[in-house]
Amino acid sequence: xxxxxxxxxxxxxxxxxxxxxxxxxxxxxxxxxxxxxxxxxxxxxxxxxxxxxxxxxxxxxxxxxxxxxxxxxxxxxxxxxxxxxxxxxxxxxxxxxxxxxxxxxxxxxxxxxxxxxxxxxxxxxxxxxxxxxxxxxxxxxxxxxxxxxxxxxxxxxxxxxxxxxxxxxxxxxxxxxxxxxxxxxxxxxxxxxxxxxxxxxxxxxxxxxxxxxxxxxxxxxxxxxxxxxxxxxxxxxxxxxxxxxxxxxxxxxxxxxxxxxxxxxxxxxxxxxxxxxxxxxxxxxxxxxxxxxxxxxxxxxxxxxxxxxxxxxxxxxxxxxxxxxxxx
Amino acid sequence: xxxxxxxxxxxxxxxxxxxxxxxxxxxxxxxxxxxxxxxxxxxxxxxxxxxxxxxxxxxxxxxxxxxxxxxxxxxxxxxxxxxxxxxxxxxxxxxxxxxxxxxxxxxxxxxxxxxxxxxxxxxxxxxxxxxxxxxxxxxxxxxxxxxxxxxxxxxxxxxxxxxxxxxxxxxxxxxxxxxxxxxxxxxxxxxxxxxxxxxxxxxxxxxxxxxxxxxxxxxxxxxxxxxxxxxxxxxxxxxxxx
Numbered sequence: 001x002x003x004x005x006x007x008x009x010x011x012x013x014x015x016x017x018x019x020x021x022x023x024x025x026x027x028x029x030x031x032x033x034x035x036x037x038x039x040x041x042x043x044x045x046x047x048x049x050x051x052x053x054x055x056x057x058x059x060x061x062x063x064x065x066x067x068x069x070x071x072x073x074x075x076x077x078x079x080x081x082x083x084x085x086x087x088x089x090x091x092x093x094x095x096x097x098x099x100x101x102x103x104x105x106x107x108x109x110x111x112x113x114x115x116x117x118x119x120x121x122x123x124x125x126x127x128x129x130x131x132x133x134x135x136x137x138x139x140x141x142x143x144x145x146x147x148x149x150x151x152x153x154x155x156x157x158x159x160x161x162x163x164x165x166x167x168x169x170x171x172x173x174x175x176x177x178x179x180x181x182x183x184x185x186x187x188x189x190x191x192x193x194x195x196x197x198x199x200x201x202x203x204x205x206x207x208x209x210x211x212x213x214x215x216x217x218x219x220x221x222x223x224x225x226x227x228x229x230x231x232x233x234x235x236x237x238x239x240x241x242x243x244x245x246x247x248x249x250x251x252x253x254x255x256x257x258x259x260x261x262x263x264x265x266x267x268x269x270x271x272x273x274x275x276x277x278x279x280x281x282x283x284x285x286x287x288x289x290x291x292x293x294x295x296x297x298x299x300x301x302x303x304x305x306x307x308x309x310x311x312x313x314x315x316x317x318x319x320x321x322x323x324x325x326x327x328x
Numbered sequence: 329x330x331x332x333x334x335x336x337x338x339x340x341x342x343x344x345x346x347x348x349x350x351x352x353x354x355x356x357x358x359x360x361x362x363x364x365x366x367x368x369x370x371x372x373x374x375x376x377x378x379x380x381x382x383x384x385x386x387x388x389x390x391x392x393x394x395x396x397x398x399x400x401x402x403x404x405x406x407x408x409x410x411x412x413x414x415x416x417x418x419x420x421x422x423x424x425x426x427x428x429x430x431x432x433x434x435x436x437x438x439x440x441x442x443x444x445x446x447x448x449x450x451x452x453x454x455x456x457x458x459x460x461x462x463x464x465x466x467x468x469x470x471x472x473x474x475x476x477x478x479x480x481x482x483x484x485x486x487x488x489x490x491x492x493x494x495x496x497x498x499x500x501x502x503x504x505x506x507x508x509x510x511x512x513x514x515x516x517x518x519x520x521x522x523x524x525x526x527x528x529x530x531x532x533x534x535x536x537x538x539x540x541x542x543x544x545x546x547x548x549x550x551x552x553x554x555x556x557x558x559x560x561x562x563x564x565x566x567x568x569x570x
Contacts, residue, residue, distance in 0.1 A: 079412045212426055214413050215468070218406045222374045223426040223472070224399025269413040269452075 068282020
């Protein structure tokens with residue numbers, strides 16, 4: 001099943017990418033636009049495809065991959081199907097980090113990288129605090145610790161919003177936090193792509209650990225895997241992925257939770273084989289969600305993060321309902 | 329030939345100056361009351377706990393082995409095993425190949441054959457009974473082909489049929505040129521399957537020797553605080569509390 005799954009997902013992603021490039025208010029030929037843009041010809045199709053739709057599509061793909069992969073990695077590491085970047089506090093930590101920098105204009109020397117670095121630091125600190133607080137991989141403790149860290153980050157974020165210098169700044173912060181991939185230039189990819197590569201490599205190297213951990217810490221350790229070092233590297237990888245995607249695109253919830261969950265039965269529940277399909281499916285999901293937003297009637301645009309939450313939350317309720325059996 | 333040579337292994341107060349040898353083709357049963365240090369000893373030998381003292385594996389110092397070499401040589405079947413994921417039996421057994429970094433189908437199917445789990449191969453682990461699951465965990469360890477197999481109470485939750493089956497598998501595995509150390513509470517089965525017995529109490533090895541030397545009324549009643557009835561001449565031998 002795994003042999004056909006990845007090619008199928010790749011094909012689907014290509015189709016969705018093409019759809020995302022071709023759909024818009026103004027009809028243009030995607031191919032002409034791409035060719036013109038690559039040859040630096042300043043035509044109308046080149047402008048629309050190259051400057052507007054391509055960054056938006058690539059960003060959706062990169063953010064989706066980052067969220068899907070980090071969700072799969074965290075669920076495997078914590079041996080908890082409910083673990084998700086936002087449930088373990090990483091997203092809120094990243095949002096807080098990025099918002100604080102945005103607000104106080106810290107790290108000015110880093111220029112446009114400042115929010116990304118801050119998002120990354122925020123996500124790492126939040127995940128480390130969560131792991132420290134939970135003390136172990138026990139699912140219930142991880143969820144509670146994640147909730148505590150999310151709540152604290154949320155409270156501090158509220159303080160930041162409360163004291164925003166002017167209503168305009170506050171509106172900008174809030175809109176950014178809602179999550180979106182529109183109106184971002186290709187330069188935001190310069191932050192996201194390297195983080196995606198580094199985060200993916202860190203997690204990919206620990207795929208044996210994720211497999212071994214499915215039988216528990218002791219078994220993993222006795223199989224010659226370094227549990228504590230590997231766990232830290234996986235958390236770091238996930239934090240890099242979540243931190244960079246939140247700092248560029250804001251909070252896009254539930255992707256990291258749902259995507260691994262949908263993919264899991266297709267890979268025989270193996271946490272190591274779940275990684276790559278989750279990244280691909282995350283890309284597809286975020287890209288499709290972004291196309292849906294553009295399909296809505298014009299006017300004030302619905303934010304991507306709002307849509308994924310609106311769709312994701314009921315699915316989360318259904319997931320909890322199914323998981324209930326395990327806890328009762 | 330000694331596969332393990334241990335000299336005064338200690339872990340704070342849980343394990344105190346344990347010295348012993350484990351030889352090729354041998355199965356040693358570790359007995360003793362709860363909290364005697366049986367699991368701690370097995371964890372030390374499989375690299376899960378830091379220790380003081382001298383430990384040689386195949387005449388090489390333990391800390392000279394890389395974690396991978398250690399995992400290839402020593403397999404641990406821990407006391408409590410579980411998985412949250414609904415993995416297939418063949419995937420669980422394949423995890424035993426992690427130290428070798430391969431998924432050798434032949435070795436995996438051999439391990440499943442040895443434990444009689446080949447018919448379960450496509451079943452999900454969470455749909456199996458306790459007895460079936462215990463044999464799958466054992467197959468997982470056997471798939472790593474460890475020279476030394478450490479089993480921590482592998483038969484604790486099994487019915488008598490599976491108790492005999494699992495002990496039989498361990499015994500045969502030892503006889504095929506490997507060595508096994510098994511923590512066990514059933515003294516009659518220890519007498520029936522083990523070559524030597526190691527009696528532990530409060531972190532110390534109280535006695536280590538042949539069945540006749542260790543399974544005596546004096547040693548057992550002082551270790552467990554109950555009087556026991558012992559008949560080692562019978563086949564199978566009987567060791568029961570009064």
